[in-house]
Amino acid sequence: MTTRRALLGAGALTALAAPALAGWEPSERYPDPSVVVLDPSFNRYRLLLAAVERLWTGARWSEGPAWFGDQGALIWSDIPNNRMLRYSDATKRVDVFRAQANNSNGNTRDRQGRLITCEHLTRRVTRTEYDGSITVIADKFEGKRLNSPNDVVVKSDGSIWFTDPPFGILGMYEGETATPEQATTNIYRVDGQTGRISIATAEVNRPNGLAFSPDEKKLYVIEAAAVPRIIRVFDVATDGRLSNNKVFLQVRDGETPDGFRVDVDGNLWCGWGMGADGLDGVRVLNKDGAPIGHIKLPERCANLCFGGRHRNRLFMPASKSLYALYVNTQGAPGG
Numbered sequence: 001m002t003t004r005r006a007l008l009g010a011g012a013l014t015a016l017a018a019p020a021l022a023g024w025e026p027s028e029r030y031p032d033p034s035v036v037v038l039d040p041s042f043n044r045y046r047l048l049l050a051a052v053e054r055l056w057t058g059a060r061w062s063e064g065p066a067w068f069g070d071q072g073a074l075i076w077s078d079i080p081n082n083r084m085l086r087y088s089d090a091t092k093r094v095d096v097f098r099a100q101a102n103n104s105n106g107n108t109r110d111r112q113g114r115l116i117t118c119e120h121l122t123r124r125v126t127r128t129e130y131d132g133s134i135t136v137i138a139d140k141f142e143g144k145r146l147n148s149p150n151d152v153v154v155k156s157d158g159s160i161w162f163t164d165p166p167f168g169i170l171g172m173y174e175g176e177t178a179t180p181e182q183a184t185t186n187i188y189r190v191d192g193q194t195g196r197i198s199i200a201t202a203e204v205n206r207p208n209g210l211a212f213s214p215d216e217k218k219l220y221v222i223e224a225a226a227v228p229r230i231i232r233v234f235d236v237a238t239d240g241r242l243s244n245n246k247v248f249l250q251v252r253d254g255e256t257p258d259g260f261r262v263d264v265d266g267n268l269w270c271g272w273g274m275g276a277d278g279l280d281g282v283r284v285l286n287k288d289g290a291p292i293g294h295i296k297l298p299e300r301c302a303n304l305c306f307g308g309r310h311r312n313r314l315f316m317p318a319s320k321s322l323y324a325l326y327v328n329t330q331g332a333p334g335g
Contacts, residue, residue, distance in 0.1 A: 016095060026053060036295070056087060062317030062320065067109075103119065123148055125152060150209075164185055165206040271300075272301060273300035280296070
């Protein structure tokens with residue numbers, strides 16, 4: 001067994017049976033009408049012979065997907081059920097990767113292929129080593145506990161960036177009720193060489209999903225406290241400093257972006273929805289912030305990632321289910 005297989009072999013081996021997939025059927029014709037062109041520029045990213053697939057259902061609230069290409073598997077969080085799930089593309093089955101997962105939320109891989117996880121219950125960011133052991137990356141700042149780390153990305157220099165809103169300590173459904181110890185809700189940066197944690201910015205009230213542009217010169221982040229929500233963008237200096245905080249997109253009432261990833265052309269593929277008719281799914285924005293496409297799903301999509309052999313398959317954990325769609329682009333490295 002290789003070290004990376006040890007990492008991915010940490011979960012239960014018994015596949016989870018999916019409940020009956022009632023209430024939704026995939027399109028029986030191409031092109032799939034669920035893949036909506038909002039601007040002609042989106043046509044180059046839509047595959048006319050690809051349709052939205054529902055791979056599995058049976059979660060309570062799906063979040064934080066991360067693709068493991070060396071295993072052909074997707075890992076994602078089912079926060080209220082306090083577990084992490086794993087979909088195998090070879091077997092088309094889902095099993096429990098980690099039970100008692102500390103109400104894990106966002107996940108990604110570092111540049112050595114290890115799993116990085118935000119945990120609500122323990123209010124920390126962890127790394128799963130190749131042998132399955134857990135290393136704590138961050139759980140405090142200046143002696144005070146973090147709020148509830150939410151989403152995480154890793155830059156090419158090895159630095160780990162994560163958001164820290166209070167959502168996991170506001171109730172007992174996705175964590176446990178607690179009083180915030182930090183005066184602000186921050187985006188943190190953990191240095192890839194020294195492990196030192198610092199505040200990248202305190203300018204975003206309840207920061208949520210975040211992602212770098214393909215050249216890593218911009219950092220996009222969702223401000224969840226704004227009503228309606230705002231996607232902000234910062235300039236990123238080579239030393240990690242953030243500046244030039246700007247509104248990238250002011251969304252409309254009823255539209256709720258959550259987590260996102262960026263493709264190689266700089267487009268943002270954003271989890272979208274929250275109850276408004278026709279808005280649940282994924283909204284695609286170009287690098288100027290203009291909406292160019294939308295993938296309609298029957299459930300709210302909280303987060304997503306690119307995967308598959310060529311990073312051209314979009315995996316979309318959405319509320320209770322896991323969906324996928326092949327697209328004519330690739331996810332930017334690191335996402």
